[in-house]
Amino acid sequence: MKSKTVLACSITILSLVYILSAQSFVEVKGCYGPHITAQISSNEVKVNESVTINGEICPGDPNVTIRVTFTRPDYTWIDQFVVTDSEGKFSVTQELDEAGYWNIFPIYGHICDRLYANVTDPNADPNAPIPTFELPPYKPNYTLVSAAAISLSLGTIVAVVGTKNKTRKISSLRLFVQIGFVFLIFFGMFIDHQNIPVPAEQIAPHEVLISTEVLGVSMPDGLPVPFFGCYYPCGRTTTCALWELQTYIYPFWDAGRGWGVNYASSGIMRLGVVFGSIILLSIVLGKFFCGWICPFGLYMDLISKLRKTLRIRYRVLSDNFNKKFHQLGYVILALILILSILFGMQAIANTQIIPETEKGGFIYQYFSAPFCQVCPMKPLCMSLQTSVGLLRPEWLTESTTGDFYQLGYYLTSLNIVILAIVSLAAFFYRRSWCRICPLGALIALFSRFPPFKWISALRLDKVEKKCTKCGVCKRVCPTQVTEVYEKKGGDVTSSNCLLCLRCVEMCPYEDALRLNLAGKTVMRSRNWLESNEF
Ligand code: SF4
Ligand code: SF4
Ligand code: SF4
Structure with missing residues (x-):
């Protein structure tokens, strides 16, 4: 009883401080951490005209080298390097030599801003369709998509209809479904990205596949799913529920803003949609997502298959310890939410948490999604993205060679270490990560505990x-x-x-x-x- 009272008081105090501090969000001005902002002279130019990018970093350090990458519509790019002046400002001019949408990334260490330019060719056919900010005409890789669709359909027919005893084939059917979902989740990586413009709302190109609206609430990052259908890879078709939970708690309670994105909806509206979707999906299918769909679950199953092939016997935890170990998932989930709330508070936004980092910068820039900085799924996604040519390999290595606390744009050193530990553990203990997975704990909360249990x-x-x-x-x-x-x-x-x-x-x-x-x-x-x- 006593511990429940303490818990209730802590949650109330935390919520009050958060709500009160969130009120001051819009008044905060100036530098709030390692950051880069830039503007382009014009978003609409003619082919072979030049644009000028003016930007600044904060803190305004002089003599810092900034890389500005001008990415052509065909995804080849031009790099320019410029040094900041005494106030941390920089300026660079570039001729844009190809018609279409250009993505422009001013990059400061691992942090970047993103800009776009729509380049038109006056000599082009005037009847040709004018590029717009709407969804682009995708060019699927028809061979790949058809092959996948045919094999998925045939496999399902053979596995489900053609087999007299479905139960006997559960393992093969499950493997088939898991692999099929990996394809569906990362489907966007296999279609042609060359015609994807940066939409007017400044949503990153990898979001245009899934941007949606629910009951009038704009969800540009897509609907959340209760498995590791990671937010980060370019061309994803799902969005991990954990990312949305963490990110929308970050101080967007009132303000409709986010990571380089001007949301039309507020954080509280989006959180409502996130919880609604997760509760509904958990009630309908519960942890079926873990057993049959989650790509990280498949990764662990494949490790178990490797162990079997090597004829090494798995190990077991004592029942008592296993049950206690499982509770850790709820602790991690609670920690994620508490840290996301804490890091979202204006009250600590101007404090210097880590020595020698900028005031508030550590909090604002990197920890809006604290769990993603250690999540074992992220390195797998980024490696997949790199392997299909949608991420420059040096971005991965740059991210992991910085200082320990200098978290990368994509990966952190911690992501890699945790993945290594989890992989080793999964080799000996089947589905080791799933026993403590915070996302699994979230599904369990909404499917295996009253009142949800009664209606699951x-x-x-x-x-x-x-x-x-x-x-x-x-x-x-x-x-x-x-x-x-x-x-x-x-x-x-x-x-x-x-x-x-x-x-x-x-x-x-x-x-x-x-x-x-x-x-x-x-x-x-x-x-x-x-x-x-x-
Ligand atoms: S890094 Fe992990 S927690 Fe974050 S979005 Fe990706 S899968 Fe989800
Ligand atoms: S417990 Fe976590 S990692 Fe395991 S299958 Fe479920 S969501 Fe994926
Ligand atoms: S996780 Fe264990 S108890 Fe649950 S369905 Fe699989 S084998 Fe059965």
Whole structure:
């Protein structure tokens, strides 16, 4: 009781300070950290005309080299290097030699501003369509897209319809679905980006695929999904719910502004949409997202397959420790939210948290999404993006060779270290990260705890009289869930259960375990001991 009171008081005080401090956001002026801002002389120019970029850094250090990258419509680029004057200002002029939309990035260390120029050719056919800021005409890679669509459809037909016993094929079906979703999540990387202009709202090119509106609330970053469908890669088709949660808490309570983006909606409106979507998705499918869709889940499953191939046996945690370990996910989730709120407070915006960094800069520039700075998924996404040629490799290396606290535009040294640790752990302990994943904890909160538990649509049921307590379900479970084995019957879905259905697949007794969707059984265990399957 006492700890609950302390918790309630802390949350109230934190919320009050946050709300009060957020009021002063619009009044803050001047330099709030390592930052770069720039303006372009004109956004509309003719081909072979020049534009001038005037900008400044803050703090206004002299003699700092600024790189200004002018990226042509065909994504080749011109780099110019310029040194700041005594006030930290710089100016650079460039002739734009190709018609179309140019992206211009003034880059200061790992930080950049983004500008655009629409270059027209007066000698071009006057009847040719005039470029606009609307969604561009994408040019899909038809061969790749058709091949993927055909194989996805054929695979689904073979796996679901052509197989008499669906339960027997759960593992293969799951792998197939997981790989299919990786393609869908990163689909934008496989289409032609060359015609993507920077839209009028200054949304980054990688956002134009998913920018949307919900109930009148503008969601330029897209709708959040409860799996690691990361925000960062160029060409993503989903947005990780954790990123939106962290970022919208950052001090946009009233102000509709963000990272180089002028949002038409306020932070509180967007947070409402985020929570609404997450609650709805969690109630309908719960942790099915973890078992069947999340790309990081697939990554860990592949590591387990590698271990199996090498004939190395997995290790298990004690049941007691595993349960306590699982609670860590909620602690991490709470920490993420508290840190996001803290770093969003104006009250500490002008303090110098880390010695020798700029006042408030550390907070404002990098920690609006604190978890993303350590997230193990980010290096995988960035490597994928680099491998398809949508990110210059040097951006990755630049980001990871800075000072420990100098967090990169894309990656931090911490991201890499955490990924290495998680990968090693996953080799010995199946789905090790999923046991403490804050996103998994978020889904569990809205699907496995009252009142959401009472209305969640997807659940694992056990028929008590058909279970012989053989213990197979407990042994095969990748997150060492014990509830399926220990509970007598009825709903045995626990907060740690990924709904991977490995237990349903391996349970050797007919109808002892069932997957029910809205009360209807969609899969059930079968007696493979007496069948001719093996
Ligand atoms: S870095 Fe991780 S937490 Fe952040 S958006 Fe990407 S997947 Fe989500
Ligand atoms: S627990 Fe986290 S990492 Fe694991 S599958 Fe779910 S969202 Fe992905
Ligand atoms: S209890 Fe069953 S469905 Fe849940 S994670 Fe374990 S094996 Fe998968």
